Amino acid sequence: MLRQLWHAIKSGLSLRYKLLLLAVVPLLLLTVTVVYFSANWSTKYTYQQLFSKVNTDLRVAQNEFRRIQIDKQNKLASLAGGSRFLTSLKRDDAAELSTLMERIRTTGGFDYLNLLNQHGTKRLTADGWIPWQMPISSLTEKLHRTALSDERKNGVSGIEIYPHHYWSMQKTISPELVVFPLVETQHAPPTDRMQEDRAMVIRVLQQVVDANNESVALLEGGTLLNSNFNVVDEIRDLVYGEGSLVEGSIGTVTVFLEDVRITTNVPSDDQSRALGTRVSTEVRNRVLREGQTWIDRAFVVNDWYISAYEPIVDVEGNKVGMLYAGYLEGPYRHQLHKGIALISAMLMGGSLLALGAAVYGAQSIFKPVEAIARVIRATALGERRRIGKIDSGDEIGEVAGQFDFMLDTLEQNQSRIENDARHLEEKVRSRTKELQLQNVRLQESMLLVNETRQRLAMAEKLAAVGQLTAGVAHEINNPTAVILGNMDILLEEIGDARSEVQTEIDLIIEQVYRIRSITDRLLQYSRPSGGSAQFESFETQTAVSGTAAGGLDAVSPPDTIVDLDINDAVSDTLHLVQHELDGKAIKLDISFDANALVRVDRQEFQQVLVNLLSNAIDAVDRGGRISLMTGSNDSEVWLIVNDDGKGIAADDLQRLFDPFFTSDKESGTGLGLSVSYGIVRRYDGHIDVQSTPSKGAQFTVRFPISKLVSASVRQATTQATLVQM
Secondary structure, eight states: OHHHHHHHHHHTOOHHHHHHHHHHHHHHHHHHHHHHHHHHHHHHHHHHHHHHHHHHHHHHHHHHHHHHHHHHHHHHHHHHTOHHHHHHHHHTOHHHHHHHHHHHHHHTTOSEEEEEETTSSEEEETTEEEEOOOOOOHHHHHHHHHHTSTTTTSOEEEEEEEOHHHHTTOTTSOHHHHOEEOOOOTTOOOOOOOEEOOEEEEEEEEEEEOTTSOEEEEEEEEEEOTTOHHHHHHHHHHHTOTTSSOTTOOEEEEEEETTEEEEEOOBOTTSSBOTTOBOOHHHHIIIIITOOOEEEEEEETTEEEEEEEEEEEOTTSOEEEEEEEEEESHHHHHHHHHHHHHHHHHHHHHHHHHHHHHHHHHHHHHHHHHHHHHHHHHHHTTOOOOOOOOSOOSHHHHHHHHHHHHHHHHHHHHHHHHHHHHHHHHHHHHHHHHHHHHHHHHHHHHHHHHHHHHHHHHHHHHHHHHHHHHHHHHHHHHHHHHHHHHHHHHHHHHGGGGGGGHHHHHHHHHHHHHHHHHHHHHHGGGSSOOSTTTTHHHHHHHHHHTOOTTTTTTSOOOOOEEEEOHHHHHHHHHHHHHHHHHHTTOEEEEEEOOOEEEEEEHHHHHHHHHHHHHHHHHHSOTTOEEEEEEEEOSSEEEEEEEEOSSOOOHHHHTTTTSTTOOSOTTTOOSOHHHHHHHHHHHTTOEEEEEEOTTSOEEEEEEEEEEEEOOTTTSOSOOEEEEOOO
16 A cells, blocks of 8 residues: 555655655654554553452452451350340340340341350240251351360351241341342343342351350351342442542442342342342353452443452352452543543644644745746747746755756757757768668668578479489389279270269279379479470370270370369369368368469369368367368469468478478378479469467468459359368
8 A cells, every 4th residue: 555655656746745745644654553552552551450440449349348247246246245145144034135136136237146055956035945956067167166265255257058948947037138030131141040049148156155254155147148238338338439430430349149149239221229130151150160350341231340250258168159349331431532532633633733834844845846847847848938036045946046057058059959950961861862772772682682592492492302202203103004004904894884983983093193193293393394294204104004995095184284263173172182071070161252263283283282181181170170261362362271270380380391391290291381382383373371379270372363254254252161970
């Protein structure tokens, strides 16, 4: 992104905007960076302080929770040591004892208070002593150890969980305070329980000793934590007193029985106390399962609080609940965002002021530079303009003065150059004419040399081929004479039955003469000239074959050079390669558009065409396509053979018509295209090739026209397609 911006700055903007961008972009990036890091640092630091505060709040709440237990313990110790209580106990005055205990239960905040004998097997009522079974726990064992020591006047206290059947035996405990339904709570783990009916109690046991320091009775007191709002409100008022939180935030304290709120001042959706709601799964696992303290954000009932939780451990050492202290996060988050927004606004405002100062200060640079730019553009358009005096004593003012001086100097030099150029131009024109004339002559000489070199090279190659093919042609003529002789005998043997195979006989004889004609042409490569001896081989072989009457006398010798319609010649030649086309299921597209005749030998033309078609058939794959087109204009006739085969490599195109050169190492002889080239050139024609590897090749053969054919005799394009067999 920065690279693209820099490219845009360098390319199409004026200097004014480039300087502005160079000032704005770094300033903007710096501002955004500072805002980003300031926001992150502020958020991190703020939440560190919030977590530190809530951790301190939890410690205070924990100490207050323990102080409440000790206070209960001290109240029982005060009752057990009172003289009135000991006197009444000594007299066994049940009515007086009941009155004293009820007063202590009410003023001391006990939900129940029992006077038991020293063994805990009897309990005093207003009617007297009744049998009783005191619950046995680690607290009673701790009390027993105290009784055996000198600390028997000291009581013991701790948290115990009472099931329904036990707390219901205490007549002073109301079931409405203990039992309440569980409320479905967001983020809490699923449960099958419908209500909470267990009681969490601060239980206090105190030995009653007489003047002889002998244990004579036992006091058992209990403070119910279920629905005990005095406890949580007392802790909240201590921890979150007036001014300890920002405006809008509320401090809350909760006592959990396992994960259920049994007393709390956390508000629910209807602003009532959220009794029966449950803690989130994440907090429950950390505190109750792992026994660790939670100091973090937590979702409490219906909102996010900065929260601290720690486990509550009963007298047996089991984690039976949690003590929570926390305060609403929203107002602090709002204050944080407000502070970040204020910092951002201050930074942006400072950046804008700095930008304005930079723009104002840059005017002294913009104006002179823009004046220089206007003069440069006017000069480029051919106008005569100067910058003039600039009220700037810096380098830009110096540049402006030097620029005007440079323009004056350039104008003087330009005038001298124009005068010199006019004289030089006249000399250049005269010398150019001479050079052009010499250049034309040189080009003509080079073209003549190149053409002569190419013809000499090809003549040498064809001479070498002629020497080789002369012997081959003589050897081929002998078997053809034997074939003709045997055909003559065969015709005599079959007699009248020859009519049924006359077409095949004529085709065989025609092709034999074609072979002999081809060998005659090959012999011309080894002769100085080929004019008068054209049919020498034919006449000699006719004498050797001994053809008789009734045999092959009716077959004419090969065609001589004639005015040839290449459309007809092409149609006749296709029969010779039809079996090869069918063998590879090749599709052949034919277009006859030639409207002129050429003066060539028919069989030599067919020889060229067969060579080109054979090469094309070898090049294409099975099911490929070959196009055959003829055409003409006022000066020449052409034949085009196009295929979609494998094409010809670029390195092979230069050597394609060399004798014995072939890309088919297995079956090619390298003579077909060389011979075809010689035939075409003998009739003042041209043959060229174009090819792209893997996209096919195109051969074009051109002959000068002999004469035009009337349009009424030959119509335009005839299209034909040989379908795959």
